[in-house]
Amino acid sequence: MEPFHGPDEVESYRRRLGILNSMVNMSEKIWISWTDDWQAQVIMDSMQHVTLKMTHVNLQQEAFVTIVYAKCTAIERLELWDSIFQATLNIQGPWIVGGYFNVILKADEKLGGLPIHLSETADLSHFVNNCGLMELKYSANPFSEFQAKMKKVKMALAKWNLHKAQAELTNNLHLEEACWKQKSGMRWFKDSDRNTKFFHYYVKGRRKKLSLQRIQNSQGDWISSNDDIGEEAVTFYQDQFRQLDTSTEYEMLKKIPALISTEQNESLIALPSNEVVKLAVYGLNGDSTSGPDGFSVHFFQVCWHIIGEDVTKMARAFFYGQDLPRFINHTNLVLIPKKEVVNTFTDLRPISLSTFANKSSPESCMRGL
CATH class of the missing domain: 3.60.10.10 (Endonuclease/exonuclease/phosphatase)
Incomplete structure (x- = not known):
């Protein structure tokens, strides 16, 4: 290095x-x-x-x-x-x-x-x-390979010519409604409705409700500046999610009786098939908000015939216990109020906006089980 x-x-x-x-x-x-x-x-x-x-x-x-x-x-x-x-x-x-x-x-x-x-x-x-050396061929990490392909897709989409979409006003209206629908987070929507102003007001009111004007820190003092609130949030959730010590005592596991047969255990540890992974992907909510990479679940459902094999590779690597790279498990935390009046960070519920890869791999394993 x-x-x-x-x-x-x-x-x-x-x-x-x-x-x-x-x-x-x-x-x-x-x-x-x-x-x-x-x-x-x-x-x-x-x-x-x-x-x-x-x-x-x-x-x-x-x-x-x-x-x-x-x-x-x-x-x-x-x-x-x-x-x-x-x-x-x-x-x-x-x-x-x-x-x-x-x-x-x-x-x-x-x-x-x-x-x-x-x-x-x-x-x-x-x-x-x-020196009698032999070149070792590069074998890509399934997660890195998947990330590289998704970057290429994003670049291609950025260069995509939108001339076809410029002709019809109705297409633009559909796009606008879909955008506000996603921002509003509303799952009920009629195709005949065409009222983007309603969604706009809904989103505006939702954002106002979710915004923090002030909050109490760990010492009980009120803080109001964005920098102070941000620092307190980082400190609070770092302490909450930090693992202080790891138990290495597994003696109690020997006292748990075996309740499944060898054949059942073999089926449980078998690698997830392409069909199992596909069912897991289609079982996710396609209208859910996209993660930090900008790709929603709906994108992967529609393009499964193109990228299904790469997603299956990634799910199998996760099943093997391979470490998840940071760009895969990177997530955005959104704080949702648990009560009308928020005084401290304990009054907020953190919701993780994960990438598709972070959602689909565990879901595939659960489907296999």
């Missing part, structure tokens, strides 16, 4: 991450951390790479790791290739090389920008062949 902080701060980051071991290479551009399950021995430390011999404490198995941060010019990178090749003389066992090479092997690995020079790719290819 290329840190924007000095090497003297590596200790601070090590403590924040809860990792016992860390080091910085001689160029101060590469920071490395490892858990106490491993012992590290520096084989070679240079300006553009560091090579370590990693030994697993319990298994006593060895592996070699080379982390690269290459220079910008081809001449300087020649020194890098030669230096790593010299390090291979001390490597006997599994070896992985990774990092920032500042050059690619093939032209199709690059999009846009300046053209590549074949001589530079030839240098890297020569290095890979001489």
